[in-house]
Amino acid sequence: MSTDDTIEVVPLGGLGEFGMNIMAIRYRGSIVVVDVGMMFPRDDLLGVDLVVPEFTYLLEHRQEVKAVVLTHGHEDHIGALPYLLRELSIPIYGTPLTLGFARGRLAEHGLLQKAQLNRIGSRQTLEVGSMHLEFLSVTHSIADSLGIAITTPLGTIIHTGDFKFDQTPPDQKPTDYARFTHFAEQGVLALFSDSTNSERPGYTPSESNVRKHLDQIFHTSKGKIIVTCFASSIHRIQIVLELARESGRRVVTVGRSMKDNIGIARELGYLTLPEGVLADAREASRTPNDKLVLLCTGSQGEPLAALTKLALGKHKEFTVAEGDAVIISARSIPGNERRISHLINHFCYRGAAVYDESRWGVHVSGHGSQEELKLMINLTRPRFFVPVHGEFRQLFHHAVLAHETGIPRERILLAETGDIIALTPEKAEIRGKAPVGRRLIDEGGLAELDELVVRDRQHLSEEGVLMAVVAINKSTGRVEGLPEIVSRGHMQEDGGAKILAEAREVVLKTLRECSNEERSDSLVLTELIRTDLKRFMRKRTATHPMIVPVILEI
Known part of the structure; x- marks a missing residue:
C-alpha cells in the first residue's frame, strides 16, 4: 500500500x-x-x-x-x-x-x-x-x-x-x-x-440512423440478403429482424456466436423476436431467395467465419449468386482492412452487391x-x-x-x-x-504461445526454411549417403537447384572437418551445420532462411 x-x-x-x-x-x-x-x-x-x-x-x-x-x-x-x-x-x-x-x-x-x-x-x-x-x-x-x-x-x-x-x-x-x-x-x-x-x-450519428439505410436495401434487393455485424450488436440485430418481418423475409442465423448471443439477449429480454421470422437451415432450403436473410458472423474477414466461407463458395448450406446483397454492418478493426477488402472482391466476383460503411451508411x-x-x-x-x-x-x-x-x-x-x-x-x-x-x-493448439514461437513463424513466412538431412551411423560416426537439402518458401526454382547443390557441398565439407566425436554428438553437429549453412546463404544469396539441420542416427 x-x-x-x-x-x-x-x-x-x-x-x-x-x-x-x-x-x-x-x-x-x-x-x-x-x-x-x-x-x-x-x-x-x-x-x-x-x-x-x-x-x-x-x-x-x-x-x-x-x-x-x-x-x-x-x-x-x-x-x-x-x-x-x-x-x-x-x-x-x-x-x-x-x-x-x-x-x-x-x-x-x-x-x-x-x-x-x-x-x-x-x-x-x-x-x-x-x-x-x-x-x-x-x-x-x-x-x-x-x-x-x-x-x-x-x-x-x-x-x-x-x-x-x-x-x-x-x-x-x-x-x-x-x-x-x-x-x-x-x-x-x-x-x-x-x-x-x-x-x-x-457528432456520431444515432444507431437509429442505420435503420433507414438498411430499410432501403431490404426493399430494393431482388435476391437473398446477407447481413454481417458483430454478434454482440444486439441493437443492430433487432433492426435486421424487424426489417425482415416488414419485408416478408425469413432470417437464418449463420455462425455459432451469432446464435449464442441472440439466445442470451432473447432470454434476458434485450431482444424481441418477431413471430415466425427466424428459420433454420432446413426451412431456408424451401424459402425463395427473395424471401431470405442470412445473419452472419465474420465481419472482420476471419478466415474460418461463416461470411468468408460464403464469399469463397465453401459454405455447406448456402451459396452467393448474382443479384444477392451483402451488407457489412460493422467497422473495420485496424489491421483487418486488407482481409475485408479481399472478402468484398470475392463477393463481387460472384455478382453480389456489397454495401459497407464507406458509402452506404449501413454502420455507425x-x-x-x-x-x-x-x-x-x-x-x-x-x-x-x-x-x-x-x-x-x-x-x-x-x-x-x-x-x-x-x-x-x-x-x-x-x-x-x-x-x-x-x-x-x-x-x-x-x-x-x-x-x-x-x-x-492459440485457441486451437497450445493454450499460450511464447513470443519466440511467433517470431519463428514470422521468420518462416518471410524468409522460408532450409533443411539439411544427414544420416549418421550411431556406432561409427560415419556419414551414410549424401546429405539431402530441402528448401521451402525460400528461393525460385530457376537457379535454386545450383544453390542447393552448393549448400550440399557446404554440409559435406562441415562433416569432413568434424571429428568422430563431434559427428557422434547430434547437438554439436546440428549447431555446426546450422552455422556453416547460415554463413553460406548470407554470402551466396543475401537471404536469412531458417536453417533446420535434421540428424538421423541409424
Whole structure:
C-alpha cells in the first residue's frame, strides 16, 4: 500500500493500442479492476487467435484485488476474463447482458461454476474498501453499457467506459446526464474518457440512423440478403429482424456466436423476436431467395467465419449468386482492412452487391466524436483529465480537445499502458511503471504461445526454411549417403537447384572437418551445420532462411 494518501490508477492495457482494455484503481489497500479485455491479433502474429494482457501487477497485489467491474459486453472489455480468473478468484460485477456474454466465455473455459458473478445496474452502488462506486448509464453500440464514478475521501474519479451521446437509442435508454452533472457539482477529481473517435469531427450519428439505410436495401434487393455485424450488436440485430418481418423475409442465423448471443439477449429480454421470422437451415432450403436473410458472423474477414466461407463458395448450406446483397454492418478493426477488402472482391466476383460503411451508411460508430467528447468534459468539469482507449494519436488529439474546452495543459496527463498514475487533490503525475505485457493465445493448439514461437513463424513466412538431412551411423560416426537439402518458401526454382547443390557441398565439407566425436554428438553437429549453412546463404544469396539441420542416427 502507498505510504502517502494517493489514488493509484494503472492502465494495464488499452492506452496506445486498440483493445485489451483493463485498468486497476488502487486506494488504501484495495484494488478495483475496470474491464478485462482482449485484443485481436495483427496479421503478422501468425497462428495467434487472440491477445490478452499480462496480469503481473494484479498478481503482485493479489491480496488487494477486491473486485472486477465490467463496463459492457464487447470482447475488448470482457474477452480476457477467463485468463484472469484462472489466476485470481474475485467477484465480477456487470449488467445482465454483459454478464450473459461473459458467462458464455467462462463456460467455454470451464470456469463458470466457480465464477462469482454479481448483477448491477445504472445508479446502483458498490462499496469496495474506502471506494464508493456508482454505475452510470451511457449509450454505446451495445445495450447495457455503463460508466463508473468512484468516490474516495480524496475526490471522485469518473471512467466513461465506451460511450457516445445517442439521443434516440433503440432501447430508449439515453445517457444519464443527470448523474454526470451531479458529480460535476460535487467536484470531479479526474476524468478518464474514451478517445476512440477523437480525430473525427462533429457528432456520431444515432444507431437509429442505420435503420433507414438498411430499410432501403431490404426493399430494393431482388435476391437473398446477407447481413454481417458483430454478434454482440444486439441493437443492430433487432433492426435486421424487424426489417425482415416488414419485408416478408425469413432470417437464418449463420455462425455459432451469432446464435449464442441472440439466445442470451432473447432470454434476458434485450431482444424481441418477431413471430415466425427466424428459420433454420432446413426451412431456408424451401424459402425463395427473395424471401431470405442470412445473419452472419465474420465481419472482420476471419478466415474460418461463416461470411468468408460464403464469399469463397465453401459454405455447406448456402451459396452467393448474382443479384444477392451483402451488407457489412460493422467497422473495420485496424489491421483487418486488407482481409475485408479481399472478402468484398470475392463477393463481387460472384455478382453480389456489397454495401459497407464507406458509402452506404449501413454502420455507425458506438463511440463519441469530437463534439461529444467535449460535451463529456463540460458535463463533468474535471480537475484532471486522462484520455484512454486508443492509439497514442487518438489520446493526443483527445488531450488537444480537452485543452480547447479550458483544461490547463498541466492538468492533462498523456499516459501509456503500464504508467502508474498518482492522483491527489493537488496533483496528477506518473510515478513509475508497472509490469505489463501481452500473452499470445492459440485457441486451437497450445493454450499460450511464447513470443519466440511467433517470431519463428514470422521468420518462416518471410524468409522460408532450409533443411539439411544427414544420416549418421550411431556406432561409427560415419556419414551414410549424401546429405539431402530441402528448401521451402525460400528461393525460385530457376537457379535454386545450383544453390542447393552448393549448400550440399557446404554440409559435406562441415562433416569432413568434424571429428568422430563431434559427428557422434547430434547437438554439436546440428549447431555446426546450422552455422556453416547460415554463413553460406548470407554470402551466396543475401537471404536469412531458417536453417533446420535434421540428424538421423541409424
